[in-house]
Amino acid sequence: MTDEIWILDDDRGVRFVLAEALRDAGLAVREFDAVGAVRAALREARPALLLTDVRMPGEDGLGLLGELQAQGIGPVIVMSAYTDVATTAAAYRAGAVDYLAKPFDLDQAVAAVQRALASVATPTVPAGPALAPNHALLGESAPMREVFRLIGRVAASDLNVLVTGETGTGKELVARALHEESARRDKPFVALNTAAIPSELLESELFGHEAGAFTGATRRVAGRFEQAEGGTLFLDEIGDMPLILQTRLLRVLAGGEFYRVGGRELIRCNVRIVAATHQDLAARVVAGAFRADLMHRLDVVRIHLPALRERRSDIPLLARHFLAATAQELKLPPKRYSKAALKLVAQRDYPGNVRELENLCRRLAVIAPGSEILPADLGSNTDAARGGEWTDALREWAAQALADGEADIHARARAALDQTLLQAALQVHQGHRQNAALALGVGRNTLTRKLGASRTRRG
Numbered sequence: 530m531t532d533e534i535w536i537l538d539d540d541r542g543v544r545f546v547l548a549e550a551l552r553d554a555g556l557a558v559r560e561f562d563a564v565g566a567v568r569a570a571l572r573e574a575r576p577a578l579l580l581t582d583v584r585m586p587g588e589d590g591l592g593l594l595g596e597l598q599a600q601g602i603g604p605v606i607v608m609s610a611y612t613d614v615a616t617t618a619a620a621y622r623a624g625a626v627d628y629l630a631k632p633f634d635l636d637q638a639v640a641a642v643q644r645a646l647a648s649v650a651t652p653t654v655p656a657g658p659a660l661a662p663n664h665a666l667l668g669e670s671a672p673m674r675e676v677f678r679l680i681g682r683v684a685a686s687d688l689n690v691l692v693t694g695e696t697g698t699g700k701e702l703v704a705r706a707l708h709e710e711s712a713r714r715d716k717p718f719v720a721l722n723t724a725a726i727p728s729e730l731l732e733s734e735l736f737g738h739e740a741g742a743f744t745g746a747t748r749r750v751a752g753r754f755e756q757a758e759g760g761t762l763f764l765d766e767i768g769d770m771p772l773i774l775q776t777r778l779l780r781v782l783a784g785g786e787f788y789r790v791g792g793r794e795l796i797r798c799n800v801r802i803v804a805a806t807h808q809d810l811a812a813r814v815v816a817g818a819f820r821a822d823l824m825h826r827l828d829v830v831r832i833h834l835p836a837l838r839e840r841r842s843d844i845p846l847l848a849r850h851f852l853a854a855t856a857q858e859l860k861l862p863p864k865r866y867s868k869a870a871l872k873l874v875a876q877r878d879y880p881g882n883v884r885e886l887e888n889l890c891r892r893l894a895v896i897a898p899g900s901e902i903l904p905a906d907l908g909s910n911t912d913a914a915r916g917g918e919w920t921d922a923l924r925e926w927a928a929q930a931l932a933d934g935e936a937d938i939h940a941r942a943r944a945a946l947d948q949t950l951l952q953a954a955l956q957v958h959q960g961h962r963q964n965a966a967l968a969l970g971v972g973r974n975t976l977t978r979k980l981g982a983s984r985t986r987r988g
């Protein structure tokens with residue numbers, strides 16, 4: 530093994546800046562522009578660490594990762610602009626110890642290299658089966674990339690995960706992604722909303738019951754734990770679980786076995802638990818409503834989903850996705866957003882987070898009459914929003930006119946503005962000049978003057 534850091538990237542610029550930063554940090558660096566070049570070099574030497582891009586012309590980086598892992602060469606850090614769950618998880622499965630989302634901060638890259646070098650003794654994640662299909666969990670913003678990175682990092686392990694975040698932020702989708710990216714993906718994913726089940730039924734819902742266990746229990750029923758055997762059990766709104774059941778759940782998690790309600794047969798279970806809450810569990814613990822020991826058992830890895838307002842840059846992507854998905858699902862002709870409508874969608878507030886945005890887009894897919902969604906389809910526009918939309922159009926017009934070298938833009942724009950306002954007011958007031966002038970807040974004479982030669986029905 531050499532002490533060299535090898536950088537594999539087809540982008541010369543990336544190689545250059547990265548190599549400089551690493552050399553500045555006192556490390557020896559060697560650069561490669563293709564997988565083949567690394568393979569050739571491996572015949573004579575081994576890197577102390579490899580930093581590699583994933584998608585490159587010719588062979589991609591992931592195949593190489595598998596080979597390195599098989600030969601015990603590493604650690605490897607993957608750099609990629611593709612931070613979707615599938616790519617990230619595939620990189621970790623192929624043995625990467627870290628994942629840098631491009632564009633990355635150079636200090637962050639150097640720190641990742643130093644971290645990886647310091648923990649060379651740490652075993653890498655074992656290689657798993659081929660790449661799972663993509664998930665509906667979308668996002669390009671920095672906080673979502675971090676979520677994907679975490680999912681990729683912990684999916685393959687059996688660690689319990691606590692997903693936190695406001696309602697509608699996608700906690701269940703994260704739980705599904707963890708399942709899909711794990712070796713359990715061919716086994717069931719079972720979800721249970723703890724808050725939606727009356728507490729007296731929750732125990733039997735979780736652990737099942739025997740015939741005759743209680744009034745109405747005519748036959749044996751398997752609970753969610755049994756249904757999820759070998760797979761993943763998603764416990765939503767865990768913060769609302771009654772204390773008595775928390776105690777029971779804790780015992781099951783600790784011992785890995787349980788009895789059905791009214792049963793005598795001890796059932797062993799192999800289930801990965803992903804729990805979710807929109808509440809502050811630690812505060813629930815302080816308030817005496819949640820068991821601290823259960824919290825620690827569930828909260829081994831925490832994945833926090835930011836509210837949609839903290840990742841507004843994801844809104845257009847999500848909005849387009851929901852519009853297309855709804856059209857496809859309901860077999861409607863495809864629709865698209867006009868620029869102004871998409872801007873309005875992106876500017877709105879969504880206290881209900883992604884779910885609220887999804888509902889809005891579904892409504893638009895169904896109710897908007899044309900193939901293009903217009904601002905008017907969004908209904909309750911605020912004045913500010915309406916204003917924003919026409920000034921945008923004006924800005925575009927002006928930019929184009931200026932680019933075309935047109936003269937007298939200001940005078941023409943003013944004339945057009947006046948005419949547009951006056952005509953709109955006259956239309957609303959059925960051609961009555963006095964009322965139109967009043968409504969606009971201009972004098973009647975001004976209005977007559979401005980109208981000039983333009984046609985009006987009466988005065």
Ligand SMILES: Nc1ncnc2c1ncn2[C@@H]1O[C@H](COP(=O)(O)OP(=O)(O)OP(=O)(O)O)[C@@H](O)[C@H]1O
Pocket residue numbers: 665666667668694695696697698699700701702703765807847883884887
């Ligand atoms: N990042 C995302 N990409 C695509 N769809 C998303 C995303 N986040 C959420 N959704 C969609 O928004 C809706 C709400 O998501 P989900 O049910 O996972 O939220 P939640 O946080 O579990 O909500 P609650 O706390 O109310 O149970 C779902 O229809 C889901 O498909």
